[in-house]
Amino acid sequence: MAEKVILTKEGLNKLEEELSYLKGTKRREVAKRIKQALEFGDISENSEYDDAKNEQAFVEGRIKEIENMLNNAEVINEDEVETTEVNIGTTVTIRDLDTEEEYNYKIVGTTEADPFENKISNDSPVGNALLGHKIGEEVEIDAPAGKIVYKILAIQK
The missing domain is CATH 3.10.50.30 (Transcription elongation factor, GreA/GreB, C-terminal domain)
Structure with missing residues (x-):
């Protein structure tokens, strides 16, 4: 069973924004870099291609990591947090x-x-x-x- 990820609403929003950026803008940027690197020809000694593929692997790994966190998120409702003692969200x-x-x-x-x-x-x-x-x-x-x-x-x- 996956471990719960405790988030405030602000933290949830930041993760959702990062996920949206990675799935949209960043994936397109990396795909463009890979395409440009392939145009250089032989990929066996093409450092631009290797760098772009490494970045792609990093981006896809981060997407999976964020999706996993969001699937296991427990969002703290800060409006309901008591201030009589120190709690998450205070x-x-x-x-x-x-x-x-x-x-x-x-x-x-x-x-x-x-x-x-x-x-x-x-x-x-x-x-x-x-x-x-x-x-x-x-x-x-x-x-x-x-x-x-x-x-x-x-x-x-």
């Missing part, structure tokens, strides 16, 4: 009690995690440790550099 504000630095993270499924957008996975050490905790609680996390203690300051949608 944005949490935490303070590192050692450095006094504050961070805002949106808790998402593994597929959507993007630290550059402050989206952390529910399976990450920080995301997993925060799940189920409430405002005002302190959460201790075992990190490679040692223990880190965060205080939950706010939880919102």
